[in-house]
Amino acid sequence: GAGVSQTPSNKVTEKGKYVELRCDPISGHTALYWYRQSLGQGPEFLIYFQGTGAADDSGLPNDRFFAVRPEGSVSTLKIQRTERGDSAVYLCASSQTSGSSSEQFFGPGTRLTVL
């Protein structure tokens, strides 16, 4: 009965480096979402997967951000050439179906700090 898990819980990196953030959704959940939460703000949508494919990546801020879900389960959010403005908590959520009324279950997040 595990929930959504995210690793690492904290990541500190230097400006210009590459980082990968991992999300393990609830088993059997077909939809997976990434959000970014900056200090003092609500989460902002980044990307949504239905199965293996990115159904909506309209929230990705620029081409330094990329996400994959190759087997329709675990997802990795990849950030190239990190900038200080990328510092935030990155949240992952999953839902059983992609229906718009379907509840999204959130993980604890990865806190990314770019020095």
Added chain:
Amino acid sequence: AQSVTQLGSHVSVSEGALVLLRCNYSSSVPPYLFWYVQYPNQGLQLLLKYTTGATLVKGINGFEAEFKKSETSFHLTKPSAHMSDAAEYFCAVKVGGASCSARQLTFGSGTQLTVLP
């Protein structure tokens, strides 16, 4: 595009007092509305949601919210605050429909609730 406004970034109430957290939304189509709670270093937890049907929605931990279309509001209430209610609360909206953009949640900026002894 949809948006959410939460009035009051910080709300303080005394233990046992009424909790009222305000949320207004804008949406061009009928929305689905959600309230989430976030405890420190934990993920967001769903308190309650409105999709269709009864406009007064009851959630966990004694919270409820009423969807008022004419006021475009979805305020969260609890009759009697408990110390354990201290947390950050987020209102969120999803638009209904089949488009891919109907899947994403749009959040307000959050309200930090403090419960005073």
